[in-house]
Amino acid sequence: MTLLELKNVSVRYGRIEAIHDMSFSVEKGEIVSLIGANGAGKSTTMKTISGLLNPSSGTIHFDGEDITGLKAHLRVMRGISQAPEGRGVFPGMTVLENLDMGAFGRKDRSGMKADFDRVFSLFPRLAERRSQVGGTMSGGEQQMLAIGRALMSQPRLLLLDEPSMGLAPQFIKQIFSIITEINEQGTTVLLVEQNANQALARAHRAFVLETGSITHSGTGRELLANPAIKEAYLGVG
Amino acid sequence: MSTTDGPTLVPDAQAAQDAVNRESASKKAGPFQRFGDRWNGLRRPQQWAFLLIVVALAYALPVLDIPILTTEPGNDWPITCFNMAIFALAAVGLNVVVGYAGLLDLGYVAFFAVGSYVAAMLTSPDSPFLHIPYLWTVPVAMAVTMFFGVLLGVPTLRLRGDYLAIVTLGFGEIVRILATIIPAMKGQVGFQNVGRPPGTAADGSPVFSNSNGTPWYWLALTIIIIVLLLVGNLERSRVGRAWVAIREDEDAAEIMGVPVFKYKVWAFAIGAAVGGLSGALFSGQIGFVNNQKFDVPTSILFLAAVVLGGAGNKVGAIIGGAIVAYIPLRFTAIADYKYLIFGLALVVLMLWRARGLLPARQRLLAYGRTAYQRVANRDSGPPTAVAAEEGDAK
Numbered sequence: 180m181t182l183l184e185l186k187n188v189s190v191r192y193g194r195i196e197a198i199h200d201m202s203f204s205v206e207k208g209e210i211v212s213l214i215g216a217n218g219a220g221k222s223t224t225m226k227t228i229s230g231l232l233n234p235s236s237g238t239i240h241f242d243g244e245d246i247t248g249l250k251a252h253l254r255v256m257r258g259i260s261q262a263p264e265g266r267g268v269f270p271g272m273t274v275l276e277n278l279d280m281g282a283f284g285r286k287d288r289s290g291m292k293a294d295f296d297r298v299f300s301l302f303p304r305l306a307e308r309r310s311q312v313g314g315t316m317s318g319g320e321q322q323m324l325a326i327g328r329a330l331m332s333q334p335r336l337l338l339l340d341e342p343s344m345g346l347a348p349q350f351i352k353q354i355f356s357i358i359t360e361i362n363e364q365g366t367t368v369l370l371v372e373q374n375a376n377q378a379l380a381r382a383h384r385a386f387v388l389e390t391g392s393i394t395h396s397g398t399g400r401e402l403l404a405n406p407a408i409k410e411a412y413l414g415v416g
Numbered sequence: 417m418s419t420t421d422g423p424t425l426v427p428d429a430q431a432a433q434d435a436v437n438r439e440s441a442s443k444k445a446g447p448f449q450r451f452g453d454r455w456n457g458l459r460r461p462q463q464w465a466f467l468l469i470v471v472a473l474a475y476a477l478p479v480l481d482i483p484i485l486t487t488e489p490g491n492d493w494p495i496t497c498f499n500m501a502i503f504a505l506a507a508v509g510l511n512v513v514v515g516y517a518g519l520l521d522l523g524y525v526a527f528f529a530v531g532s533y534v535a536a537m538l539t540s541p542d543s544p545f546l547h548i549p550y551l552w553t554v555p556v557a558m559a560v561t562m563f564f565g566v567l568l569g570v571p572t573l574r575l576r577g578d579y580l581a582i583v584t585l586g587f588g589e590i591v592r593i594l595a596t597i598i599p600a601m602k603g604q605v606g607f608q609n610v611g612r613p614p615g616t617a618a619d620g621s622p623v624f625s626n627s628n629g630t631p632w633y634w635l636a637l638t639i640i641i642i643v644l645l646l647v648g649n650l651e652r653s654r655v656g657r658a659w660v661a662i663r664e665d666e667d668a669a670e671i672m673g674v675p676v677f678k679y680k681v682w683a684f685a686i687g688a689a690v691g692g693l694s695g696a697l698f699s700g701q702i703g704f705v706n707n708q709k710f711d712v713p714t715s716i717l718f719l720a721a722v723v724l725g726g727a728g729n730k731v732g733a734i735i736g737g738a739i740v741a742y743i744p745l746r747f748t749a750i751a752d753y754k755y756l757i758f759g760l761a762l763v764v765l766m767l768w769r770a771r772g773l774l775p776a777r778q779r780l781l782a783y784g785r786t787a788y789q790r791v792a793n794r795d796s797g798p799p800t801a802v803a804a805e806e807g808d809a810k
């Protein structure tokens with residue numbers, strides 16, 4: 180069943196068109212990766228889905244409903260949650276306060292305990308650091324916090340913008356296996372990456388984004404095996 | 417990530433971490449901080465007793481004409497107290513905008529002016545409009561300034577921080593210029609004999625007069641206390657947490673489900689209403705309003721009061737406002753240089769204590785408090801800062 184569908188979406192910053200006529204969809208239960216070089220339009224795509232940006236044309240459907248004009252804070256209630264690029268944790272708030280903000284839009288307080296438990300068992304590190312302020316955490320910890328915070332709204336679709344950015348290799352592996360775990364618990368994941376190796380290996384399906392348009396698509400494995408993609412995104416000849 | 421990359425008075429992460437650490441460890445850190453620690457260490461009845469003493473002293477202030485503190489013979493002491501209260505009240509209002517929501521408003525005097533004019537134009541015999549009892553002008557002034565706050569806020573609060581600062585700066589001037597060019601607002605001639613609250617003393621003279629600051633001060637102080645209680649409640653609510661989130665990262669707040677624009681407009685409107693309130697009190701006591709008092713430097717003084725006290729801290733705002741009003745009246749010899757002196761004082765303060773005299777660290781654990789507690793208890797290990805913090809905050 181289709182959870183998210185973009186149809187002919189274009190996004191502009193003033194006169195510059197960052198996304199051109201993009202269409203793709205994400206099925207329930209999938210991990211879908213969008214890979215592309217710096218400036219390809221990955222973050223723009225994510226912000227358009229979460230509602231921080233509005234497309235200049237095209238439509239976005241979520242769970243069968245048109246959400247094209249819906250404000251970002253209302254999309255959270257529908258079940259779209261984003262861990263933004265550069266993590267975007269609240270620098271002056273503690274880990275607990277950050278997580279609490281993640282549940283801002285929720286009505287049911289009683290269910291929150293389960294979500295704290297879930298986040299802390301996915302990221303035991305966050306439990307240890309719960310009184311630490313976001314801005315003083317390491318890059319990897321902030322990434323965990325951003326993902327954990329995004330989970331606090333009980334999303335049906337989790338958007339991850341370059342979760343491996345700036346992380347040491349052992350951290351990257353860890354983050355990706357946690358992403359897989361989150362997905363296995365039932366959350367659909369759409370992630371964008373420059374670092375294509377892990378992103379493709381973990382994905383059910385993947386797309387390649389070049390200067391605002393999708394140029395390749397296929398299963399993660401297919402794209403991993405594609406020589407052109409290997410050369411461009413995997414750093415091997 | 418943040419789109420609020422304009423000028424910002426917001427504390428950095430390290431400072432916030434220090435504050436958290438102090439809360440949990442009670443480390444030594446300067447006289448004001450220690451006070452905060454001790455305060456949190458006190459039990460509830462002790463806190464109440466202490467507050468009661470502070471409030472009693474505050475009410476006694478115009479009567480306690482302490483030799484070193486007094487501004488006499490240059491300036492009447494009770495009237496000085498009243499001016500301090502007016503600035504403190506305005507600073508509490510501006511603190512909602514600047515300190516809580518992180519919106520840099522350089523034209524706050526405009527709201528103060530609107531409140532003053534509303535009170536004057538609805539009570540002064542010089543005004544052709546309908547006349548109502550003075551005390552009624554207070555809620556009317558708040559409603560009108562709130563309306564202006566929304567009017568200014570809706571088109572500008574979508575702008576980035578530095579643009580907002582410029583637009584508000586312009587708004588501060590516009591009100592003054594309108595007062596000059598609109599005939600009904602009577603420019604420099606202004607309005608005489610602005611109304612006052614009712615009541616006559618035993619000898620038949622009015623209780624509230626232009627020459628006696630004490631009753632006015634008591635009225636202003638009472639209003640400050642009420643406003644503090646209301647603002648304190650807001651601060652601890654969902655709204656307060658949303659403001660802090662907006663201040664820290666607007667986009668992140670939005671994707672957490674915070675209706676950012678709506679909450680910004682609210683901060684602006686609430687701040688405006690409090691500014692209008694203090695303006696209405698001010699014009700009542702002075703008894704005269706014209707276009708000369710509402711200039712840009714006054715806006716900057718209000719802002720200085722907030723920053724001095726510690727942006728985001730309502731008690732700090734009161735202290736900051738009182739200091740900013742007091743210094744030029746106490747040291748009349750240097751009053752002409754007040755901007756220079758406040759400028760220097762702010763520079764020094766920012767070097768020494770970048771977050772103001774009473775740095776803010778709001779307790780944001782409201783919504784999921786019970787959930788945390790259970791989580792915190794479940795995790796073994798010492799009952800750490802969080803649990804203790806929770807207990808205090810209760």
Ligand SMILES: Nc1ncnc2c1ncn2[C@@H]1O[C@H](COP(=O)(O)OP(=O)(O)O)[C@@H](O)[C@H]1O
Nearest residue numbers: 192195197215216217218219220221222223224
């Ligand atoms: N706020 C902005 N204003 C103007 N252009 C922008 C803005 N943000 C991104 N762009 C441009 O849009 C294109 C896509 O950017 P982005 O989506 O951030 O790329 P990616 O995330 O793939 O690195 C780039 O050319 C970038 O310069």
Ligand SMILES: [Mg+2]
Nearest residue numbers: 221222223264
């Ligand atoms: Mg990007």
